[in-house]
Amino acid sequence: MTILDLFRLDGKTALVTGAAQGIGFEIARGLSEAGANVIIADLNPEVGEAAASSIGGSFQMLNVTDSGAVRDLAAKLSSVHILVNNAGIVRNTPAEETPDDDWKAVMGVNLDGVFWCCREFGRRMLDAGSGSIVSTASMSGLISNHPQPQAAYNASKAAVIHLTRSLAGEWAGRGVRVNAVAPGYTATPLTKRGLETPGWRETWLGTTPMGRLAEPAEIAPAVLYLASEASSFVTGHTLVIDGGYTVW
């Protein structure tokens, strides 16, 4: 056994939510390259089916906000060893003008969806006595972004970071580790509109010490580390991948 073997996922099944595109797709690809049988679970069947077949994985239609659908999927898939909670959305509305539906939509995907998946897949991992959960939080759970207003998003990601610690504490003695990654600005469809909004791009790059956005593939290795035995004594941790954003 070499140190690199600790990163291998042969024989493991990994389910990645929101992996039809963006960061989730690169995570799915990375876990597949490490040997896992990867299931992409996403709202978008057209893009998701093609994404799954391109990496030799499979696709499951899933809306993470639907706790019944999450429960049914967890029951249908006999054993998922690795769960990556990656599905997420953002709404850029000033706090004082945020409609109830925007708040609920963001919390529904980014927080409720993470909890439903942790609860349903986590219960089965606890029964099996092992498992690894990694959630895509954000640096927005640690800082408040500017210039764009996104209070719901920031609050949802802070909650994911603390949910990660809470579940890690509950489940550490029963073989299930729970960790998160906190990316900074990353070039995906999610940030495309922001990059095109006058002033945002300059502020985002100017407040990131490395002076650039991350590529989605730069997030995946951290997820592989946390998902695999390479991080066997790590739980409750949020690994920040932000080009230095949070040091300023």
Ligand SMILES: NC(=O)c1ccc[n+]([C@@H]2O[C@H](COP(=O)([O-])OP(=O)(O)OC[C@H]3O[C@@H](n4cnc5c(N)ncnc54)[C@H](O)[C@@H]3O)[C@@H](O)[C@H]2O)c1
């Ligand atoms: N892009 C960034 O700058 C950035 C930075 C930090 C954190 N993040 C987080 O990374 C994750 C992925 O973001 P991205 O930039 O790749 O976004 P993206 O919009 O490119 O992809 C999100 C994916 O999630 C899916 N999805 C949305 N709602 C869903 C639902 N209810 N159920 C299942 N799937 C759903 C979409 O269909 C899509 O495939 C999100 O949690 C996001 O908050 C992104």
